Amino acid sequence: MTDSFERFESPQGRSLAYERVPGEGPGIVFLGGFRSDMAGTKAAHLSQWARARGRAFLRFDYSGHGASSGTFEEGAIGDWAEDAVSAISALTTGPQILVGSSMGGWIALLVSRAVPERVAGMVGIAAAPDFTEDAMWAGMTREERVALEEEGRVEQASEYSDAPNVITRRLIEDGRRHLVLRDPLSVPGPVRLLQGTADAEVDRSVALRLLDHVESPDVRLTLVKGADHRFSSPECLALIEGAIAELLVETGA
Template identity: 65%
Template sequence: MSEISILEGPGGRRLAYANTDGEGPCIVFLSGYKSDMEGTKAVHLEAWARSRGRAFLRLDYSGHGQSGGVFEEGAIGDWAEDAAAVIEAATEGPVVLVGSSMGGWIACILTRRLSRVAGFVGIAAAPDFTEDSFWAGFSDEQRRQVMEEGSHAMPSDYGDPYIVTRRLIEDGRDHLVLRTPLPMPFPVRLVQGTEDEAVAGDVPLRLLSHIGGDDVRLMLVKGADHRFSTPECLSLIERMIEEVSP
């Protein structure tokens, strides 16, 4: 695996990333909520890219993995800024964004900010989940806890409870991508498992119909779950990256 580098990012946040030299466009992997760049997909895709001489970048948002900061103090806007800062510092030329779960939302935000995005692969992408999943699913009492007490502990299938803060909800509302135009004038591939327990089945369809572009496709994989990390799923991601790479 590539050596870990450190960047002083926005607000002095200490950001960890691993950059593999190679031919472009650079493949940028954006991980999910409370995940990190040591996950199965990130590490597998780095090795795959290296075997093909492709440039590859994986990173940890602040409060995640090897980066500094406290997870519960972060929000979508912070993590999008972190990703943009690392991409600008570590890469040159066109990039292909590969976003997993929350990373798919981050990628959507970045397509509006970076002029050199050449392609996008969304893996169980979860745009606007703080509003459409967290907040929409809360009871009146849970909403009160968030707004008046500052946070709510939500059970997670992936370990410790998610601490959903008022700032996460309010900041998420400032970065929604399914309410305003989302032009993507480059190849886009979305992949989603039919047994995904974290992202509702209508989300990839909403994203597909909302993206403005001439080459946007969605593939549903029967039986795949949210992790989307079986050998078959990883091979599919590889093919999707190849399809969107100019």
């Protein structure tokens, strides 16, 4: 975790840790993934990239993640989307370019729905909209579904941590209230989607479905052969930089 983070209190009473880089707008807001935090490779890299260019940048931890308050297992998609809207509203000025990684791509779409006037464009990195329904719930065995209903939670092995992924009934039920691929989905400004073909967590079909579904003046998908879900190699980081730079040009910044 970065040593330079600050805190603010959200309207929901959550103490959220964040790092803000001052600079010109439109600013860039990084939205992390499920169980990730703002010390991750992509977030830290983009913080330095923005700082070197005098570009405003914000990264933060959702409640129950990283240095923010709360317990991860008590959280859900709606809570984390509220955190994102609160952070953007309190800590940034004007329209922002949202950079959403994995679950952060879903959060970015929910932010676009909630406060479209604050969104200049979006970069989705292995974006995972509706994953609680289309991946977690759809991939459960009958026994896991019964356990979820009766006990309120199930545990599954995680590729990225020794600790298991805890899936709660609330996470699944709340996710159903925030699905974005079942109804019209509009994103203000241009959209760039980046997806690795070797991603074992988010299949390329999700990126193609999002490409077809989202309504925006300019939507483009880049498939990177051999890239995995982390999308953090030097080449992938350069592609993220390039996507953001394209959006800055398109928005006249």
